[in-house]
Amino acid sequence: MWPTNLVTLYGEFTVTGIRKVRCAVSLTDKDLIVQRLTSAPAERNRLVFSLKDCVGCRAYRANDSSDPAAYLAVYFYLQKRRWVSSGVSRQRVERCFRLSALQDPCANQEEAEKWARAVRERSAQQHHLRDGECSLATTDNLSRPFRMMLMVNPQSGKEKALALYNHHIQRMLNEANISHTLVITERQNHARELVREADLSQWDALVILSGDGLLFEVINGLLERPDWEEAIRTPLGILPGGSGNALAASIHHYSG
Numbered sequence: 664m665w666p667t668n669l670v671t672l673y674g675e676f677t678v679t680g681i682r683k684v685r686c687a688v689s690l691t692d693k694d695l696i697v698q699r700l701t702s703a704p705a706e707r708n709r710l711v712f713s714l715k716d717c718v719g720c721r722a723y724r725a726n727d728s729s730d731p732a733a734y735l736a737v738y739f740y741l742q743k744r745r746w747v748s749s750g751v752s753r754q755r756v757e758r759c760f761r762l763s764a765l766q767d768p769c770a771n772q773e774e775a776e777k778w779a780r781a782v783r784e785r786s787a788q789q790h791h792l793r794d795g796e797c798s799l800a801t802t803d804n805l806s807r808p809f810r811m812m813l814m815v816n817p818q819s820g821k822e823k824a825l826a827l828y829n830h831h832i833q834r835m836l837n838e839a840n841i842s843h844t845l846v847i848t849e850r851q852n853h854a855r856e857l858v859r860e861a862d863l864s865q866w867d868a869l870v871i872l873s874g875d876g877l878l879f880e881v882i883n884g885l886l887e888r889p890d891w892e893e894a895i896r897t898p899l900g901i902l903p904g905g906s907g908n909a910l911a912a913s914i915h916h917y918s919g
């Protein structure tokens with residue numbers, strides 16, 4: 664059935680940050696709508712976040728045990744027009760809400776968990792509608808955590824792949840609740856041999872962070888296996904860590 668855009672969850676929370684503002688938060692199948700509760704005209708205080716841009720959501724308690732509130736953090740990567748050149752890029756936006764309607768910390772935590780599950784489920788549905796057959800199984804439609812092998816070539820391009828992992832990718836994977844095993848390739852054909860011998864039932868996806876060369880190795884490694892017809896169906900991903908990154912740009916960007 665095609666999803667409607669009816670509100671499925673509603674709550675009034677405090678937005679955390681420097682200015683603590685009360686807001687009404689509504690979740691529909693498609694969007695998270697945040698309405699600030701102030702006297703200013705409603706439209707000016709309303710933000711609509713598409714769940715297509717949401718990578719994850721988590722509920723947590725603060726370290727301070729005297730604080731009965733629970734917190735809900737939602738992570739978006741929004742498409743923004745570039746200032747300096749034409750085209751669009753994605754920008755990370757985190758929205759964090761404080762839930763403190765009840766005295767009982769456990770009840771607040773349960774409410775935050777309920778929201779986090781609902782946001783993740785609806786985001787996964789939106790990704791599936793957007794990407795169709797190409798969308799990977801996610802943590803929410805598997806009965807166990809998503810498992811990824813991430814291969815990084817520290818020598819590719821301008822030797823920035825490891826820094827990209829440390830400063831961006833690791834955080835994004837945590838936000839998306841994707842567990843991963845990091846492999847730093849040590850020499851030519853390391854990834855090829857690894858993939859040729861690997862127990863592929865352990866992985867939901869093989870992802871490389873490098874230039875085009877490492878993906879070429881991974882594909883060759885898969886095709887050299889006795890079970891290559893099954894092995895080559897393993898979902899593959901490429902993150903741009905080389906100098907040109909033509910393949911990553913074609914797959915993720917120019918193809919729409």
Ligand SMILES: Nc1ncnc2c1ncn2[C@@H]1O[C@H](COP(=O)(O)OP(=O)(O)OP(=O)(O)O)[C@@H](O)[C@H]1O
Pocket residue numbers: 816817818819820821848849850851852853873874875876877880904905906907908
């Ligand atoms: N630790 C390593 N030291 C040297 N070579 C490596 C290492 N790990 C992988 N390689 C080899 O480096 C080759 C080139 O890798 P990759 O395409 O990632 O980088 P690149 O050629 O610098 O990228 P770009 O094509 O964008 O310039 C791969 O084919 C792989 O065999």
